[in-house]
Amino acid sequence: MNKESKIYVAGHKGMVGSAIVRKLEAEGYTNLVLRNSKELDLRNQQAVDTFFATEKPEYVFLAAAKVGGIQANNTYRADFIYENLMIEANVIHAAYQHKVQKLLFLGSSCIYPKLAPQPLKEESLLSGYLEPTNQPYAIAKIAGIELCDAYRRQYGCDFISAMPTNLYGPNDNYDLEKSHVLPALLRKFMTAVENGDESVTVWGRGTPLREFLHVDDMAAACLFLMQKVSATSMPANELAMWNVGLGSDISIADLAQLIGTITGFQGTIHFDATKPDGTPRKLMDVSKLKALGWQASISLEDGIRQVYNDLMINRPW
Numbered sequence: 001m002n003k004e005s006k007i008y009v010a011g012h013k014g015m016v017g018s019a020i021v022r023k024l025e026a027e028g029y030t031n032l033v034l035r036n037s038k039e040l041d042l043r044n045q046q047a048v049d050t051f052f053a054t055e056k057p058e059y060v061f062l063a064a065a066k067v068g069g070i071q072a073n074n075t076y077r078a079d080f081i082y083e084n085l086m087i088e089a090n091v092i093h094a095a096y097q098h099k100v101q102k103l104l105f106l107g108s109s110c111i112y113p114k115l116a117p118q119p120l121k122e123e124s125l126l127s128g129y130l131e132p133t134n135q136p137y138a139i140a141k142i143a144g145i146e147l148c149d150a151y152r153r154q155y156g157c158d159f160i161s162a163m164p165t166n167l168y169g170p171n172d173n174y175d176l177e178k179s180h181v182l183p184a185l186l187r188k189f190m191t192a193v194e195n196g197d198e199s200v201t202v203w204g205r206g207t208p209l210r211e212f213l214h215v216d217d218m219a220a221a222c223l224f225l226m227q228k229v230s231a232t233s234m235p236a237n238e239l240a241m242w243n244v245g246l247g248s249d250i251s252i253a254d255l256a257q258l259i260g261t262i263t264g265f266q267g268t269i270h271f272d273a274t275k276p277d278g279t280p281r282k283l284m285d286v287s288k289l290k291a292l293g294w295q296a297s298i299s300l301e302d303g304i305r306q307v308y309n310d311l312m313i314n315r316p317w
Contacts, residue, residue, distance in 0.1 A: 043083055043086040109282050166212045
């Protein structure tokens with residue numbers, strides 16, 4: 001992939017897609033093809049095929065997806081499986097038909113079984129039952145991984161997959177009903193400080209362990225994989241998929257305490273045990289990617305402080 005290569009970033013308005021665009025532009029890539037959801041509905045097969053036939057991108061970062069937290073995943077189960085299946089099937093098939101040189105599909109750590117051995121290794125895929133609250137979304141993402149692998153095996157396509165852990169950073173979603181835990185906590189604690197509230201309530205018991213990666217690190221990993229690995233040179237029985245994470249995790253209770261400290265909250269933190277905890281632990285084994293020469297560079301505390309400082313200047317709520 002050279003600086004003039006025609007690169008399509010699907011989902012460039014989202015958190016991951018926008019980070020990939022920032023990274024590409026910072027590295028001097030000048031020929032980016034971008035379409036928002038109003039300009040191109042990725043759920044529409046004919047629209048996607050026409051786009052690929054017209055633009056003929058050489059490289060594709062497939063970061064477009066319908067995403068959300070526990071509540072959104074559990075409430076809008078049909079929307080999450082249908083929309084994600086359509087997006088990935090249409091884009092991956094069009095990439096094959098129109099001879100895209102390489103495609104990177106973005107999955108999620110929720111693809112792994114709820115009780116898979118920790119830390120989560122790539123080979124744990126499809127080895128057990130999924131977390132029920134986000135099972136439809138996870139099944140859609142697993143289908144995307146299998147699509148990439150099937151097109152690689154049957155047609156020799158250089159299609160690879162990256163599985164990010166929980167991400168945070170610029171362009172995150174701060175809707176308290178649809179966001180993930182870290183941005184939701186940032187909003188809750190910042191609002192509590194501004195209102196002078198004496199307490200903040202956190203969903204669940206605070207015991208689950210979670211790993212969080214700054215989205216700029218994720219973008220750097222995506223570019224690294226696009227540049228350094230080729231699915232076509234791998235053994236047929238080896239899945240062209242890499243976990244991407246920080247390599248360490250934190251309890252929700254400790255995360256809440258850290259965010260409280262960063263935001264200057266002086267009150268009490270309450271945990272609502274009537275709300276779901278989700279998977280007990282989700283730590284990614286990143287040794288496969290680390291062996292290639294990449295690892296995250298932004299610590300959790302530094303990353304949260306960066307996001308907090310940005311939100312103090314410009315917040316989306």
